[in-house]
Amino acid sequence: MRDRRGDEEFERESESRRAGVMGSEVDSDNESDHEFDQAMAWAAARNGETVVAADRIESDDRADESAENGARVQVDDRTDVDVAARVDASRAARPAAVDPLAFDSRDPESPRRPASVITRRRLLQAAAGFQIGVVVSRFDSTKWLIGRPGDGAATADAAAALQEAGSAVGTFIRIDPSGVCTIITPKPDIGQGVRTSLSMLVAEELEVDWEAVRIEQAPPDGAFGGQGVGGSGSIRQGWTPLRTAGATARTMLIAEAAESWGVPASECEARVGVVHHPPSGRELSYGDLAAGAGSRPVPPASSIRLKSPAEWRIISKATGRVDNEDVVRGVAKFGLDARPEGMLHAVIARPTAIGAVLESTDETAALAVPGVVAVVVMPEGVGVVAQNTWAAIKGREALRARWSAGPHAELDSAAIRRDLIAAAGEPAAMPGGAVTIVEASYELPFLAHATMEPMNATVDARADRAEVWIPNQNPPSVQGSVARQLGLPNAAVTVHTPLGGGSFGRRAGTEAATEAARLSRRVGAPVQVLWTRDDDMRQGFFRPASHHVLRGGLDADGRPVGWSHRAAFDTPFGAGRPWAPGTYSMPGFQADMIESSTPVSTGIWRSVDHSNLVPPTECFIDRLAEAAGMDPVAFRLAHIRSERMRHLVEVAAERIGWGGELQFGFGRGIAVFEGYGSRIAQAAEVSVTPDGRVRVHRMACAVDCGVAINPGTVRAQIEGGVADGISTALHAEITIRGGAVVQSNYGDYGWLRIDGMPEVDIYIAESSDAPGGMGEVGYPAVSPAIFNAIYSATGIAPTRFPVRAADLAGWAGAVPPTATPTAVEPTPEPTPESTTRPGPDPSDEHMIFMPRAETGRTGGAR
């Protein structure tokens, strides 16, 4: 649910941007909250939830269209087969009864092997010691609530408090009499590491042995506050409330010990699960104190003292993921590993093109496939339910579902590109003082999320309740979607959040859950719906394609006096939003996002609209620098507003060897990004073969994310951002032909593999500031850094993402004689024809030839 305050703040800030744009420092934290809110609101709209601020979120129509994926088939309730009989038969045929709790049955002796899924009932009954809940509004004063085992009233109170407080975040701590401490983590982990990093915040202040802490995944519950993940919000939202939760529990444990000893609490201290009284040498373990501490009044938040950074033992230490042991043993449970008793498997024959209508199927042939138990015509397509996944897949093949060509049969990437170019129009005129005018246009493709674990959900739908297993980005959203689908109250829907095999925005969509709910109710058994890779690649929603026109003006001294950037795309957050990065201090800055909707379903993808907007911006900065006769690093240092960011630019440049000699065919580039409460500079060293093949050899990344809660995760997110940046700079795109997505698997959607992964050097700035987000931060500047490095290497400034070898082929022959590169070593893989091959065709509209700076190639090699 959107928070109204967030909306009002957003409106105020939008107003100020419209009025002044680049004139004032953008508060990155405020920006970040909006980014999180927008991501959540977009997902809510997509999943059919009530959306406040529908004026900015183009909600209902688009959500409906994408949720149904254009299918216009009639729901058919015919009993095609004796479903019940077949389901019963399939149950009898199952090789072994599967323990319904097998999904959470980890080795209880191993504290490092936490259950990833718990039910609410088990959560409340399991606690024999005490249980503490903290509910803290993101915007409001702290509210504390304490619950006894099985005491549902506390939870209800918490939920009521949340209603007042608006969006909130909270958690539970449980300490049992044996001293085992359990942290119930409210947010889903989809690879970003929050099961570890959020728990670190609690454990630090609780003062317990990190290695002995158990982690449990929270069910959807208002008591836990906002549980959505997106917009790099989790750590920023958890930073204060989760530490406060731990510190409050610690304070109560100390108070209990002090009272039992008859000494002042100020003489006692907590260390690693034990309260000590140094004057007398007495000590009591948390397990001994738990029951008593749990019955104490909760101290006011204002009385809670948080540790100083010097006292930290866990925060800011690189900490391995809590699920690593399970992952390397193959026992970590992802969504597709759910195995409720009697579960059937399903795949769905989906429309072959956007808006295609089902014309015919051969259900008899499908039902003849051994193991197939039901064929269900549904709005999403034709569900084939079977005893195992393979039978479902074979049954779907046998269906030979025929679809109409659909209303968009003529739609292809070229037509979409034409529309985007038309929508982008012309950049604004530069002010009178502009002596030098620089122009460029850039285009970016649709991108799929292509999570390693494809979309899936498992639902056991009963008449009066349902149980759901789905990797997701927002458990309450899943709960609401399934409840609406089945006509049940939310409270009757139990949602398990297993580990998610990647997400990058994709699991904000909950359609697999509603599909599985529909099928489960239809066949009267738990059903696991698998989106095969082909389904996942072609039927989801996509990072929008975009077209950008930019114009910049420099005065006689090479100082920027104007900047116009018009970006046309199907933005996740709607049209007309002015966009103004606060990174550069530039007069006359104007940036506009122009909505250009397409029938292709689009939505949030890692770094959301920054993934579209930052690459053109950062490439164009280099073009302006060149026109100003300045080195790209020097130009950035001259115009970047923040001292912290300038420091990062200097560090990244130094670490990549900026200014040092370059072999022929090698180049260096740099780009920066600020957002989500963090900032980063990323520099690339690349080589380009004469036939246009690009390799990224090294990346130097300098990040300032405030306190790095888990430096290991900060690094991991940057490494992942680099891999995504290389993939989208050089390889991956989704194209449309005949109204359908062309790509269908990792074979033709060319994501980076290990042989293209460079050495990534990461610098994390020392900081005592509150932590910024990291999930999105490592991505947006990578592809422009690579593009800028390609220009440094070749003199060709690529303008379409991903760059094709054909865009660069022959660059070596196109190098003007006046700019003979410093040939330290021979060209890698020289080929005779490369020296005679003509340069790129200047009429190619994808390419913009820029005059070389007289100072020589950028990125060094003076």
Added chain:
Amino acid sequence: MPTYTLTVNGEPRSFDATDDMPLLWALRDLLNLTGAKYGCGEGVCGACTVHLDGEAVRSCITPLRLLDGARITTIEGLSDDGDHPLQRAWVAEDVPQCGYCQAGQIMSAAAMLVKTSSPDDDQIDAVMSEHVCRCGTYQRIRAAIHRAAAEVK
């Protein structure tokens, strides 16, 4: 429907299945061994990698009809207690992000180390580029393989 008997992680396992069923689905859906993952169904991502008589194979494209009597090792059976040098190295290097592809990565690396005890980066890349890690853990995968190789020596 034919009956197949395979030795899976040292145990004989018999089950009925169609002869075109890929090993992956027999492991996951019939034997409840969910460590091998479905990623692509075409043998191009490596998430489903298991050992067939010691060789790394893509279980998603290996039909049962080729396998009667075969000896299969999955990630669950790679070691008795998660103590294979690669499993320890994967934890030590904190490799996993989402973790979904890692079982397949480890199984390929384990088969490689049997043949090439001290692979260099190029040898690692040649084998491991059959895999996709969508989170981009590649740098750590390389480091973990080197660490495990050094430990075994």
